[in-house]
Amino acid sequence: MFRRRLTGVLAAGVATAAMLAGCGGGGDAADGPVTLKVLTWEPGGSEYWQQVKTTFEASHQNIKLDLQSVPFDKYPEVQGPYITSQSGPDVMANNAGLELFDRRGAYVPLGDRAAEINKDLVTYSGACEGFDTSKACFGVPFSYQGNVLYFNKDVLRGAGLDPENPPATWDEFGAACEAIKNSGKTCLALGLSGTFPAYWDFPEIARNYLTEDDIRGLLAGTLSWKDPKLVQVLEKLAEITTKGWTNKNAPSITMLPDGADIFQRGDAAFAGTIISDAVNWEAFGKALGDDKLGVTRWPVINQSAPLAGKFSGIEGAVYGVTQWSEKKEAGLEFITWLAGKENGELWVKHAKGQPLNKNVDPALLPSSPAFKKIQEFVAEPTLHAGVMLSGPEADALARGWQQITLGQLTVDKWADQMQQALERSPTKKQGN
Amino acid sequence: MSISTASAADSAVATNPPPPVRHNRRPRHAREWWLGALLVLPGMALAVTFKLVPLIRGVITSFESSSGFGDSSFAGWDNYTRMFDDPVVLASFRNALLVVATLPVWIVLPLVLAVLIHQRAPGWKFFRAVYFVPYTIAPIVVGIMFRQILSPDGPINALLRAVGLEPLAIEWLNGQNSALFSLVAVALWSFFGLGVMTYLAGLATIPEEVLEAAYLDGANFWRRLYSVVVPMLRPTVAYWSVLCASGVLIWLFPLIYALTQGGPGNATMLPEYLVFLTTFQFLDRGYGSAIGIALFVFVAVLSIFSVRHMFKEGTRKPR
Numbered sequence: 001m002f003r004r005r006l007t008g009v010l011a012a013g014v015a016t017a018a019m020l021a022g023c024g025g026g027g028d029a030a031d032g033p034v035t036l037k038v039l040t041w042e043p044g045g046s047e048y049w050q051q052v053k054t055t056f057e058a059s060h061q062n063i064k065l066d067l068q069s070v071p072f073d074k075y076p077e078v079q080g081p082y083i084t085s086q087s088g089p090d091v092m093a094n095n096a097g098l099e100l101f102d103r104r105g106a107y108v109p110l111g112d113r114a115a116e117i118n119k120d121l122v123t124y125s126g127a128c129e130g131f132d133t134s135k136a137c138f139g140v141p142f143s144y145q146g147n148v149l150y151f152n153k154d155v156l157r158g159a160g161l162d163p164e165n166p167p168a169t170w171d172e173f174g175a176a177c178e179a180i181k182n183s184g185k186t187c188l189a190l191g192l193s194g195t196f197p198a199y200w201d202f203p204e205i206a207r208n209y210l211t212e213d214d215i216r217g218l219l220a221g222t223l224s225w226k227d228p229k230l231v232q233v234l235e236k237l238a239e240i241t242t243k244g245w246t247n248k249n250a251p252s253i254t255m256l257p258d259g260a261d262i263f264q265r266g267d268a269a270f271a272g273t274i275i276s277d278a279v280n281w282e283a284f285g286k287a288l289g290d291d292k293l294g295v296t297r298w299p300v301i302n303q304s305a306p307l308a309g310k311f312s313g314i315e316g317a318v319y320g321v322t323q324w325s326e327k328k329e330a331g332l333e334f335i336t337w338l339a340g341k342e343n344g345e346l347w348v349k350h351a352k353g354q355p356l357n358k359n360v361d362p363a364l365l366p367s368s369p370a371f372k373k374i375q376e377f378v379a380e381p382t383l384h385a386g387v388m389l390s391g392p393e394a395d396a397l398a399r400g401w402q403q404i405t406l407g408q409l410t411v412d413k414w415a416d417q418m419q420q421a422l423e424r425s426p427t428k429k430q431g432n
Numbered sequence: 433m434s435i436s437t438a439s440a441a442d443s444a445v446a447t448n449p450p451p452p453v454r455h456n457r458r459p460r461h462a463r464e465w466w467l468g469a470l471l472v473l474p475g476m477a478l479a480v481t482f483k484l485v486p487l488i489r490g491v492i493t494s495f496e497s498s499s500g501f502g503d504s505s506f507a508g509w510d511n512y513t514r515m516f517d518d519p520v521v522l523a524s525f526r527n528a529l530l531v532v533a534t535l536p537v538w539i540v541l542p543l544v545l546a547v548l549i550h551q552r553a554p555g556w557k558f559f560r561a562v563y564f565v566p567y568t569i570a571p572i573v574v575g576i577m578f579r580q581i582l583s584p585d586g587p588i589n590a591l592l593r594a595v596g597l598e599p600l601a602i603e604w605l606n607g608q609n610s611a612l613f614s615l616v617a618v619a620l621w622s623f624f625g626l627g628v629m630t631y632l633a634g635l636a637t638i639p640e641e642v643l644e645a646a647y648l649d650g651a652n653f654w655r656r657l658y659s660v661v662v663p664m665l666r667p668t669v670a671y672w673s674v675l676c677a678s679g680v681l682i683w684l685f686p687l688i689y690a691l692t693q694g695g696p697g698n699a700t701m702l703p704e705y706l707v708f709l710t711t712f713q714f715l716d717r718g719y720g721s722a723i724g725i726a727l728f729v730f731v732a733v734l735s736i737f738s739v740r741h742m743f744k745e746g747t748r749k750p751r
Contacts, residue, residue, distance in 0.1 A: 076712040083501040084717075102500030102715045193693050249584045251696040252605035258579075391714035402696035406606055409697070417519075424518070426499040426716045 034330045035064045039079060039089040041072040043143065043277040043317040044351025051346050056337055063330045072278075079103070082322075090325035091334060096126025096315045097387025098219070100138060102427055104129075107138040107320035108328060117339045121356045123381060126315040130219065131383060140335040141315030142343055143276050144354040144378060147200045147386075150284050150370070151294040155269040159183040166296045170236070173299040177245040180269045189268035190246040191259030192405065198237075198398035199386035200255075201272055203312040204298035205236045206385040208305045219388040221428030225418035234400075234411050234418070236301055241405035251402040264288065272298065275354050275378070277316050281370040282352040295370040297377060313381035315356060354378065390428050396421035487728070494721035501715060511722035521723060523698040524706045527612055528730065531680050531702065534616050538676040539669065541620070542627030547657055549628065550635040551643070560632070564625035571622060571683075575690025578618045579605070605692055611699040615691060619684055627672055634668030635661070674738040678731045703727040 042049045046069070053065045068089060070078045075093075082088030083106040092107075094100040100107075110117070114137040118124045122144065129135035153163035159179040167173040177187035190197055206215070209229040217223035223230065241250060247262055260279045263271035264287035273279055285293045300308045319338055321331035337343060344357035348364050354374065365371065389397065396417050403409035409417075422428055497507035515521045545563060549556045566574070581587055582604040589601035604614040638661070646656045662669065685704050688694060694701035694709070703723055711720030 080501065080712050080715075105500065105502040193695055249603070249606070252583065252603070252611075252692065253579065391709075392716075395709065395713060399695055399697045406608075406696055408608060420519070424514075424714075424716075426497075426714065426719075429499070 033062050033064050034327050035066050036091055036327055036330055036334055037066045037068060037089040038319075038334070039068050039070065039082070039092040040317075040319075041075050041093060042067075042069045043093070044347060044353055048346065048351035051350050052338075052343065055342065055346060056334065059342075060333065060337070063333065065334070082106075086324045088324070089322060090327050090331045091319055091321055093317045093319055094139060095387065096139075096141060096318050097384070098390055098427055099387070100127060100318055100320075101129065102391070104136075104138045106322055108323055108325075108331075109136040109138060110140070110320075110332075113332060113336065117336055120341070120359055121339060122358050122378075123313065123356070124315065126384075126387065127318040127320070131216070139318035139320030140339045141318045142338045142356055143316030143347055143351075144313060144356045145274055145276050145316040146311055146313040146378065146381075146384060147204055147272060147274055147298070148374060148377060149204075149296050149298050150263065150271045150273065150281065151269055151296060152263065152266060152288055153292045153294050154288075155180065155183075155185050155266065156294075159185065159269065163294055166294060167299055168296075169303075170299045170301045174243060174245070176269070177243070181244065186247045186262060186268040187245045187270060188240065189259045189262040189271040190241070190250040191253040191255035192241075192250045192398065192402050193252060193254045193258075195394045195398045197255040197259070197272070198401050199389055199394050200274065201240065201298075202233065202237060202389070202397060203385035204272065205301065206230075206233045207307040207310060207312060207382065208236070208301040209233050210385060211306060212383055215383045215385050215388055218385060221390075221422060221425065225415050225422060230418075231411065231415050234414050237401060238404045238411055238414070241401070251405050260284075275374050277351075277353060280352070281368060281374065282366070285368050285370060290368045290370065293368075293370050295373045307382045310380050310382035311377045312384040312386070313378060314384035314387050316353070390422070390425035392421040392425045393418060393428075490721045490724055490728075493717055494725050496718040496721075498717050499715075501717075504718060507718055511719045512726075514719060515722060515726060520698055520701060520706065521703075521726075524701045524703045524723075525726075525730070527698075527700065527702055528681055528727075530612060531616055531684070532677070532734065534613075534620075535673070535676055535680065538620060538624070538627065538680065539673055542624045542672070543631050543661075543665075543669065544657070545624075546628045546631030546635060547653075547661055550632060560628075563628045566622050567625040569622070571686035572690045574618060574622045575687045578614075578687075579691050582614055582618075606696055608697070608699050611692060611696060615684065615687060615700050616680070618691065619680070619687055622687070623679070623683065627676070630672050630675075631665070631668060634665045638664050670738060670741055674735055677734045677738055681727065681731050681734075703730070 040049065049067060049069070053067060057064060068078075079092060082092070083103055086106075094103060114124075114128070114133070117140055118133060121141070124137075124141065125131045125133050127139040127141060128137035149166075151163070151166055156163040156166065156176070159176070159182070161167075161176055161179055167176040180187045192198070209232050210218070214223055214229065225231075225234075240246060247253075247259075247268065250259070253259060255273070256279055260271060260273060260283075262268045264284060266288065271284070275281065281293065281295060297309070297311075302308055319335045321328050321335060325331050339357065341357050341359040344355040344360040345364055347353050347355050348360055348366070352366055352371075354371075365375075386394075400409060400414040400417050404411070404414060493504075494511055495507055495509075496504040497510065498504035545559070549560050549563075553559075569577075583589075584603045584606075588604070592598065592601040602610055605611050642660060642664070643656065646660045651659065681702065682704055684702055685708065688700055688702060688705045689708075692700040694705050704727060707720050707724045707727065709720075710716050710723060714720075
């Protein structure tokens with residue numbers, strides 16, 4: 001009796017498993033549309049991604065999109081197991097730079113397709129090995145990213161400063177911060193918990209000391225952190241907090257959302273963040289009013305440095321087709337469309353981001369004064385030193401900056417820690 | 433006195449029962465054995481699949497070297513020897529020892545509160561519920577909540593300043609030591625309700641009259657706790673100690689993630705968070721696994737003593 005029941009239960013289990021397996025395989029039916037599974041953190045927001053799905057599917061009847069959205073800070077935890085098990089989505093997102101190159105084994109090299117996509121983009125190198133378009137490229141970007149300094153005109157005015165002429169040099173910035181502190185406000189809203197502010201602010205200082213060759217050396221791991229140029233970069237980075245320009249709880253709060261909240265509440269004069277994807281000119285404009293929001297370059301330290309007046313630009317999220325996908329053609333079709341004019345216009349309209357496609361209708365571009373100012377900056381791009389950092393370096397940069405701020409570390413010790421982090425980095429180990 | 437009416441023969445039958453009929457018990461035993469095995473099998477399968485296999489896989493990975501999520505190569509003992517020269521790893525285990533040093537608080541505080549509730553101190557029903565509520569809040573939410581509460585201008589410091597304790601209003605999450613102990617305090621706030629419940633379950637097994645007798649004999653609260661409750665509650669205390677000893681080293685991840693991310697510097701870096709960072713942020717799977725195995729050994733060594741003690745207590749024959 002017992003044995004019969006057990007056999008019955010096992011048979012039912014096998015039947016259920018077979019039925020579930022059958023249900024799961026429906027997306028790749030030979031006679032129906034192909035379903036592409038896309039792993040994304042939805043840069044630009046869910047409204048924009050809904051538009052991507054609707055618009056793409058309308059013009060590609062044979063391809064359906066199944067978007068798996070993951071919060072940005074959880075993304076590596078979800079993506080990592082897919083890569084290690086060589087299974088999962090057909091298309092995945094990544095940031096350009098080392099983050100992508102650490103995971104490049106998961107993506108199909110684009111080959112000649114890269115040149116075809118590249119021809120309509122303002123710039124395209126962050127998804128190619130060594131930031132070199134003649135080498136293998138592993139994905140397609142559609143947005144442009146980089147750092148600027150946003151400011152609240154009312155706070156500057158309240159401190160007796162001219163909001164139409166924000167500080168342009170390091171010394172002027174220091175003087176402005178003193179005036180702003182005296183007015184009872186924070187000069188620079190900052191949250192140092194996590195790596196973002198460290199690798200956003202680092203390139204803005206680094207441009208005053210490094211050449212493009214140095215930045216490529218940083219990427220290759222051949223530029224030592226004991227090099228006087230990098231030590232000077234760390235010294236200036238340290239000054240941001242040790243000179244009292246920031247909110248005092250900076251070491252224990254995150255930049256997003258905590259640091260940005262301080263700026264959006266009107267409690268700080270400046271906030272150094274990005275131009276696209278997350279908290280950008282649009283979010284700040286909504287919080288403060290477009291007429292009160294200003295945007296400027298980071299203050300220049302060495303006027304004569306070749307990259308001092310440039311914009312540290314980098315492609316935003318890059319989408320690549322996975323090695324294990326059985327729908328590679330459809331995947332390539334989708335990522336090519338992502339980089340195209342149609343999606344560029346969706347990106348501008350719904351995500352309010354900086355597009356990368358040069359054919360986007362200028363009439364669609366936002367009329368915000370801050371956005372227009374950003375157009376001037378991005379016209380003079382250079383390499384973004386922040387994305388050249390490996391995971392251990394970005395982490396050591398962030399932790400060292402926290403310790404410097406709390407007076408627990410000297411700049412020389414910080415440089416030592418950075419060098420140790422470089423030597424620990426699996427990506428930059430010499431001989432790899 | 434009763435008089436037997438049974439005959440002598442009957443009496444003899446009664447005192448000498450007939451030899452038992454020899455049933456063949458083997459098939460019944462075999463059936464029970466198979467039933468027992470079937471009941472245990474799913475648990476065993478789950479334990480092997482989700483505990484043993486990942487552990488073995490982790491050990492294998494700890495001997496590999498990889499760059500990103502690409503292919504890996506055999507690294508021998510490199511990942512293990514690297515740990516001794518890595519200041520972050522050493523800092524994380526130093527912090528782990530400091531966290532372990534707080535164990536007496538984790539064990540004693542819930543016990544005291546459980547005894548107070550058990551003896552129906554004023555408001556005991558209210559506190560029984562209140563103590564358990566923090567345990568029901570997701571740790572990630574607790575972390576986000578306390579990031580605001582412990583900020584320099586947060587409510588705790590505002591309260592301290594309001595009652596004239598300005599010098600105590602420190603930057604809780606910014607100091608080298610204050611950050612770690614703030615983190616532990618938040619964890620304790622979050623988890624001690626479970627300890628109170630565990631002890632209350634244990635206290636329910638102590639006969640009321642024993643405690644009443646101690647009370648009537650004039651033993652004060654601490655005397656009753658030390659001389660009556662603790663000896664009778666040894667298995668529960670041992671159980672909670674084991675849970676805490678391993679738990680303080682593997683429960684804190686969500687709180688670190690939400691509250692400090694291991695900072696400032698490495699002040700709140702614990703091995704479990706470092707495993708996550710090394711594997712998923714630095715993409716160094718082999719090294720991350722080696723740190724994970726080192727943590728496993730660390731927790732196992734810590735737990736073995738408690739488990740052995742607990743086993744002895746559990747199997748000790750009553751005097």
